[in-house]
Amino acid sequence: MFWDEKAECMEKEEKEKIQLERLQKTVKLAYENVEFYKKRFDEIGLKPEDIKTLKDIEKIPFTTKSDLRQAYPLGLLAVPREEIVEVHASSGTTGKPTVTAYTQNDLDIWGECIARGLKMAGAEKEYIIQNAYGYGLFTGGFGIHHGGNRMGAITIPISAGNTQRQLDTMVDFQSEILTCTPSYAMYLGESREKAGIALEDINLKAGIHGAEMWTNEMRKRIEESLGIKTHNIYGLTEVMGPGVAQECDCQNGMHIQDDHFYPEIINSETGETLDYGEKGELVLTSLTKTGMPILRFRTKDLTSLIADKCECGRTTVRMTRITGRSDDMLKIKGVMVFPSQIEKALLKVSGASPNYMIHVTRPDILDEVEVKVEATKELFSDEMKEMERVEKQIQASIRSETGIRVDVSIVEPESLPRSEGKAVRVIDERNLDR
Numbered sequence: 186m187f188w189d190e191k192a193e194c195m196e197k198e199e200k201e202k203i204q205l206e207r208l209q210k211t212v213k214l215a216y217e218n219v220e221f222y223k224k225r226f227d228e229i230g231l232k233p234e235d236i237k238t239l240k241d242i243e244k245i246p247f248t249t250k251s252d253l254r255q256a257y258p259l260g261l262l263a264v265p266r267e268e269i270v271e272v273h274a275s276s277g278t279t280g281k282p283t284v285t286a287y288t289q290n291d292l293d294i295w296g297e298c299i300a301r302g303l304k305m306a307g308a309e310k311e312y313i314i315q316n317a318y319g320y321g322l323f324t325g326g327f328g329i330h331h332g333g334n335r336m337g338a339i340t341i342p343i344s345a346g347n348t349q350r351q352l353d354t355m356v357d358f359q360s361e362i363l364t365c366t367p368s369y370a371m372y373l374g375e376s377r378e379k380a381g382i383a384l385e386d387i388n389l390k391a392g393i394h395g396a397e398m399w400t401n402e403m404r405k406r407i408e409e410s411l412g413i414k415t416h417n418i419y420g421l422t423e424v425m426g427p428g429v430a431q432e433c434d435c436q437n438g439m440h441i442q443d444d445h446f447y448p449e450i451i452n453s454e455t456g457e458t459l460d461y462g463e464k465g466e467l468v469l470t471s472l473t474k475t476g477m478p479i480l481r482f483r484t485k486d487l488t489s490l491i492a493d494k495c496e497c498g499r500t501t502v503r504m505t506r507i508t509g510r511s512d513d514m515l516k517i518k519g520v521m522v523f524p525s526q527i528e529k530a531l532l533k534v535s536g537a538s539p540n541y542m543i544h545v546t547r548p549d550i551l552d553e554v555e556v557k558v559e560a561t562k563e564l565f566s567d568e569m570k571e572m573e574r575v576e577k578q579i580q581a582s583i584r585s586e587t588g589i590r591v592d593v594s595i596v597e598p599e600s601l602p603r604s605e606g607k608a609v610r611v612i613d614e615r616n617l618d619r
Contacts, residue, residue: 186497188304188336189297192444193499200500204447205239207472212236212245215478218263221256222480242447242470243458248482253283253423261477262286269476274322275422282322283423288476291425292331298428298442299332305433305440305497306391306416308362310337315354317365317373318396319345324426325396329364332428338362345369348376359388367399367407367415368608371539374410375599384412393418395427397608398507398525402532403539404436417506421486424469424479430504438491438503445473448502449481450490453511464489466511467504485510515545515611517552522587524610527556530586531593536564536575540601547615554591556583562598 187193195203213233215222225246226232235244253261262269270289274282287295308314314333318325326344333340343354345365351373354360363370370392377387389411395418404415419439420427429446430439441448449468450459459465467484487510491503509523524543531537538559546553556579564575572595580593602609 186304187499188301193301193440193501195444195500197500200444201239203444204472207444208239208242208447208470209233209236211470211472211474211478212480214263214475215480219261219478221252221261239447242449242481245470245481247456247468248480250283250423250483250485254281257281258284259286261479263478264288264476271327272322273324273327273422273426285324285422285425286476287474291474291476293335294445294473295328295425295428296331296335298425298445299328300335301440301442302393302416302418302428302431303332303336303338303362305431306362306393306414307434308336308338308391312361313339313341313358314362314364315341315343315351315358315360317343317345317351317363317369318427324420324422325366328420328426328428329393348373349380352377352380352382355387355389356382361388361390362393363389363391363411363413364393366396366608367394367403368397368603370394370407370411370415371403372603374407378410387412389413391416393431395419398509398523400525400529400532401506402529406532406539419504419507421469421484423482423484424471425474429469433495433497433499435496437495438505440495440499440501440503441490443502446470447472448490448504450488451483453485453487461490461492464505464508485512487511515543515613517545517554517589522589526586527583527591528610530582531556531558531579533582534575534578536561536571537579537595538598540603541610542601543611545611545613545615552615554589555594556591557594557596557601559598559601560595564595565598 216226216233231244268288269286271287272284274284316329318329320326330340392413392415394415407415416432417439418427418431420429430441432439447470450465451468453466467486467488469482471479486507488504488507494500508525515522538561540559542557544555576593576595584590
């Protein structure tokens, strides 16, 4: 049940003592070795010795993605370059990529965090992990791989894509754990059914899915189509990669490995720290990373924290499912809308598949939103009247969930683009400058 019961079930006082010691050590490391942090501290007259309590973390300025881009590629190293053994980077689709660098000790800690998550999903040393996250600069594939090695399990580095080979591998190797994005897991489930492979022909027991937002409705579809229990995993390149947090079998929030990462929730607009249970932007500080320590990184991910002990016995702080990002909200007709709200609404309607596309335009002065939703094969074979009825149901469900009216179009099964990495759900073609 536990990979490291002592670390995962610490009492509050013991954990806070360790967190403070590690925070103070990390702050000193960053101040003395990273010019960016020294300058930030000096500008406000803050010294490492001023961090006397965990509450004092609020004195430290935030670090943003923009800060990391400006330091590209290795401007935030806290150790000599010869101590760095691995680097990863974000996609850089909106500018220069953000880079993170690891010492060997950092990789050991990363593997430890992933191993804890694998154990939460029920993995054992003798299990086979089918790792369908992308390998390369993206942290997903290598993060899981480091964890699989740490556990001593067999890890198949199949990477994303080549769906027929994925299915063949599931059957031939009898893989127990599948790791990939939730959208690709859904696609694999559809492809299994289409290929006529029975659930009895595969041996999957659990899935570990992350790197994009997904809803409980999509979770149900994945679990049904692959015959598994799914576990939400969370991480980000800037802090470490996947493994910062993950769900256990209780599926009631993701356990943050808070002996390695200190979490806060802030008001995105004011920067004010919020209490447990209050929804806001997640801020993370690395407590043990030495290659490139990160202090108070604004993730832009919206969530809340749970302090109560989990039914599984772990005492680590949990974070609720990510419902959106403070920087990718869609403001439509004056209303803030998250794609996850639309997904949640449409998946409540029978006959709608989890594959959809949100198209936002502004042909004149008003926003127009069309949501294209793939029909299930059963619905698509029905009469046109039935499809029109389902369209109206989806439209009403979205309006109930978001407060806005959208146009809904039911489209043919498998007609929308599939993704082997992160799913692209929104096409926003508005010219918001005019």
